[in-house]
Amino acid sequence: MIPPLLYQRVAQQLADDIRRGVYRPGEKVPSVRKLSAQLNVSHATVLQAYASLEDQGLIRARPQSGYYVHQTPALTASTPDIARVERPGLVTRSSIIEQVLDESRKEGVFPLGAAVPHPSYLPVRALHQQLARVTRFQSQRAFSYMFSPGYEPLRRQIAIRMRDAGVVVDPSEVVITHGAVDALQMALRVLTRPGDLIAAESPTYYGLLQLADLLGLKVIEIPSDSALGISVEALQLAANQWSIKALVLSARLSNPLGSTMPEERQKHLLRLVADFNIQVIEDDVAGELVFDPGRYKALKAYDKAGLVVYCSSFSKTLAPGLRIGWMLAGRHQAEVQRLQTFSTHSACSVTQMAVAGYLEHGGYDRQLRYVRQEFRKNLSVYQLAVQQHFPAGTQMTRPVGGFVLWVSLPGRVDTQELHVRALEHGLSIAPGLIFSNTEQFNHCIRLNCGIAWNHETEQALMTLGWLATQLCQEGGHGTVY
16 A cells, blocks of 8 residues: 555644544634644645645635634435335344354454444443452452342442433332343343244344344344334334234434434334334433433333333443343333343342442443543544445435444445455454345445544545445446446
């Protein structure tokens, strides 16, 4: 690869500052003379850099005044089309999902596909302090068994936090789990039996498909809009034809679409599932990452009939390795606790106690404000990079929180092939085929925007865009429209 010229490096440095918010829209950037002195480069180099930034639409020159940050370039890419309803069926994708995940976890691979925030965004030091305090001063209890429903001080802190989601709950109603997936599997085991039919968003979290396969459940995928969430109308049509035992969805920041349901649609959904006696399992693992948290409540907040089993975890906000999640099982709590007692007892004692201490004294709200701000900036920059470097006709979502971006490539580009080629360049992506039991999303990918924007990240997106463009041009993996 040819190294960038000096003016290009200067332009990149200032572009990064603009995208990180160092210089905001309408603000003046350093004069040619000042930047030349700061970087010890010639005036001509700075003028070339500024001309390049003007071409990119990042700055504008004002006569007799200098250069100013232009309004952030508008996203012109459209949002992905909604899916269609296909017949229910047993899950057939588990082996493919496992293969893709194994390939993506290879050491040294740049993780553009994993829905996991970079450790630099996590409160590692504060958590380490809490772990050290627990193991030093509470070692007798920390190294003993913890039984269902879990550590009471932690359940009390979670009950307090649930108020932010609009849910009023007593600490005794909270069950601590080994992350959100553990909560989901217990909810499914309590609410369903092998052979039952469950409904899921389309596209859906691949972990749900794996759980359905493990438990012998059939799945019908309900089309979801990237802005409004699951189609209540399509769910009603499906419920008229088939007996649906349970519905699994995320009302706030679904995975992979990042969709968030408005309040009225949530209420409409609850009326519908009440009419058809469908139990709901709400996966709210990313709910606290909504950029405007006061605007959106959890679906459970509107549940007056006790139809919603709520599941969440701290995997996206504190650390995935803690394996601390929780569920609100309502009238099914006794059965959940019995199931947990004779399987896992509860989550790890040490981590439960450390997280309880962090929630009480560690500044969790400050941590949430920080990551929301960082992920908002990241999403904006990644979206612009996709728009700039990916093939013409690429579509993408506009999530109102979190750090996941769903990208739809033009025509019939095979993103499993893109996954293979990306790995050859040291990049991992999450191809669309793992998010559905159908063939509808084989031209889509999920991107992880939980990685800070820098030169390495930009190069990764540019390389991925180049590979996608190559596939479009080859035409051997589908027709490009």
